[in-house]
Amino acid sequence: MNSPLKALSDAGVSIWLDDLSRGRLKTGNLADKIEKDCVVGVTTNPTIFAAALSQGEDYAAQLKELGAVSVDEAIKQCTAQDVRDACDLFADIHGQTGGY
Known part of the structure; x- marks a missing residue:
């Protein structure tokens, strides 16, 4: 576990x-960040x-x-997933955390 991030988390900081x-x-990577770096959210x-x-073939x-489908619908479907x-x-x- 990342000691500086763990210390911040233990002090009540929410790491996003x-x-x-x-x-x-x-x-x-996100699962690792949650487990090892105390990440509790993403924006x-x-x-x-x-x-x-726009990067790579992850959405192809x-x-x-x-x-x-329309471009708007394609973006909505990909981002919602x-x-x-x-x-x-x-x-x-x-x-x-009861949703906190």
Whole structure:
């Protein structure tokens, strides 16, 4: 465990990441950050997702599966999937803290 982050967490600081991407989810990086670095949350916004969607091939399979949908719908589906998957990773923390 990251000692400085553990010390901050023990002192009551909530450690959050300021990005979310399919790559972070697929590689297990977010799960590792939760387990080893005391991460208890992640933020998202259009700029964060624009960067994630524009890098690599992490979204290619889902976009192919979606087929001929509008760009807005494709973005909504891809980003919603990432948020759902991240929420699943944080479910235990949510339960342990009563949603705090």
